[in-house]
Amino acid sequence: MKILAIDSSGLVATAAIWEGDSFGNEGRILAKSSTDYKKTHSQTLLPMIDRLCKDTDCNAESFDAVAISSGPGSFTGLRIGSATAKAIALASDIPVIEVPTLLGLAYNFWGSDRIICPLMDARRNQVYTGLYTFEKGGPVTIEDQTAISLEEILDKARRESEKRDKAVIFLGDGADAYREEIKKNADFEYEFAPAHLNRQDASSVAVPAAKMFGKGQTVSADDHKPVYLRTSQAEREGAKNFDLRSSVS
Secondary structure (H helix, E strand, O other): OEEEEEEOOOOOEEEEEEEEOOOOOOEEEEEEEEEOOOOOHHHHHHHHHHHHHHHOOOOHHHOOEEEEEOOOOOHHHHHHHHHHHHHHHHHHOOOEEEEOHHHHHHHHHOOOOOEEEEEEEOOOOOEEEEEEEEEOOEEEEEEEEEEEOHHHHHHHHHHHHHHHOOOEEEEOHHHHHOHHHHHHHOOOOEEEOOHHHOOOOHHHHHHHHHHHHHOOOOEOOOOOOOOOOOOOHHHHHHHHHOOHHHHHO
16 A cells, blocks of 8 residues: 655645554555745646655555645645645545644654644644644544644643643744743753654654555545635635625615
8 A cells, every 4th residue: 555645724735645454553654745945836746746755666546645734834834745645545546634724844853752742833823733642552632733822832732731740842943933032931840852853744644644544544535625724815815805785775
């Protein structure tokens, strides 16, 4: 079984090819690629996937499913990734596996004894975030992915750190954007992820996706849609400028 995994939810464009058994219990990453350098996902993602396929003698028909980091994240990035996944899945008549973005980030620290707190800068004084830990049976979601203020997630992280007697590890572009505020306000044991584990990685989408595929947790290409958690700026501006009275007069 082969799965193509894609993540364009944040600043990084990344893709990977996973190969293993049909239950997702045993496998390996055949190839992966990531870039975080001044180019849009529309410029980088498809050439990246094409290069990975050429390097591993794969084509669209080689895959049993396409895994996508389904959100939250950048509205434009999510749409590009979603459209790419849907196009490949439709062309090959294969399902889509929707992996929550924050869970994929947490998988960077599989097996860690820390509480894992991914942070993505959501603008408007909010972060996309969640809280996770790993036990022998796998990942445990302490706080499901949501859009809240940094103050709120630090408070939740503090309570969980004290309750579980575990340090917290912060990762993601939000951890960089709010590093000084975290240093100032986090009055519990914590650390920041090192550079090689600090961003989205398609291989960390592929691994949970393989498990989900084995459990039948897939959707059709037609049914797949990104998870935004909140409305886009364009939608907010449209709602603000919409005059309800004139529409019913």
